[in-house]
Amino acid sequence: MELLFLVRRVQNNNDDEALVDILNMFEPKIRKSLSTLQRDVREDYRQEIYIRIIRAIRKYDLDNSPDLFDFSNTIRNRWREKKAS
Amino acid sequence: MEIDILKDNILKQNKVFCSFLNDPENKRLYNKVVESNREDLLTELNKRFKEFFLEIRLRKYISTIIHNSVVELDIQRRKKEQFLAPYDERVQLKYNYSASFYIDKLSSIYTDKKINDVLKALTEKEKKVISLLFFKDLKEVEVAKLLNISQQAVSKTKQRALQKIKMKMREEND
Numbered sequence: 001m002e003l004l005f006l007v008r009r010v011q012n013n014n015d016d017e018a019l020v021d022i023l024n025m026f027e028p029k030i031r032k033s034l035s036t037l038q039r040d041v042r043e044d045y046r047q048e049i050y051i052r053i054i055r056a057i058r059k060y061d062l063d064n065s066p067d068l069f070d071f072s073n074t075i076r077n078r079w080r081e082k083k084a085s
Numbered sequence: 086m087e088i089d090i091l092k093d094n095i096l097k098q099n100k101v102f103c104s105f106l107n108d109p110e111n112k113r114l115y116n117k118v119v120e121s122n123r124e125d126l127l128t129e130l131n132k133r134f135k136e137f138f139l140e141i142r143l144r145k146y147i148s149t150i151i152h153n154s155v156v157e158l159d160i161q162r163r164k165k166e167q168f169l170a171p172y173d174e175r176v177q178l179k180y181n182y183s184a185s186f187y188i189d190k191l192s193s194i195y196t197d198k199k200i201n202d203v204l205k206a207l208t209e210k211e212k213k214v215i216s217l218l219f220f221k222d223l224k225e226v227e228v229a230k231l232l233n234i235s236q237q238a239v240s241k242t243k244q245r246a247l248q249k250i251k252m253k254m255r256e257e258n259d
Binding site: 022038039041053056057060066067071072 | 096099101102130131134135136138139140142143144146147148150151152154155158159162222224
């Protein structure tokens with residue numbers, strides 16, 4: 001729930017520290033994605049990725065989540081469709 | 086009736102639900118709900134699941150953003166590179182003339198005596214390759230083209246040079 005907690009802080013309090021924590025959290029993934037690129041462009045791309053993540057976090061809809069019954073209905077329907085096809 | 090849904094096998098096989106139950110706290114709550122049919126516990130379980138689902142969806146979302154933006158930016162850069170290709174060739178020629186310049190500069194970049202000694206131990210060819218690869222950030226293929234040797238030769242020289250540097254550094258440290 002760590003990420004969710006941080007995102008709430010960003011959205012409600014405009015907390016910059018939380019934002020930095022989130023970016024640090026995804027550092028391994030960013031590094032992995034950048035590892036295929038040439039060294040000289042990595043830093044530029046990193047900046048762009050940061051911007052996109054920040055934008056996404058600010059707009060992310062935290063209220064719209066399925067509960068257990070929505071979820072279970074969805075997977076059951078998916079299962080039935082799979083069986084039918 | 087709602088609680089019967091929870092006992093469903095399809096749900097139990099679901100990966101997301103499984104990992105939700107991996108948390109001992111959630112597992113206990115789930116068992117309690119199935120056994121006792123209590124509404125208040127069910128609400129609590131539901132609330133926990135909602136949070137859990139949000140969290141993993143958000144994680145996946147951000148990971149996808151990272152991956153996609155790297156792919157997208159790289160495509161853009163490649164297009165630009167194609168566009169500028171004739172200019173790049175001219176720049177590459179320039180490197181050829183200044184290659185020796187970078188090698189001389191190599192030792193002046195580092196003031197640390199240790200590193201200087203290590204770099205001096207390399208042969209001319211190794212110095213060239215190392216300086217072009219790591220100080221000019223060229224690819225092995227580009228270095229090969231510049232020095233008129235095969236890419237495999239560059240790779241081999243690089244390996245040998247790095248090995249040498251490693252050994253020297255180890256010796257110095259002992």
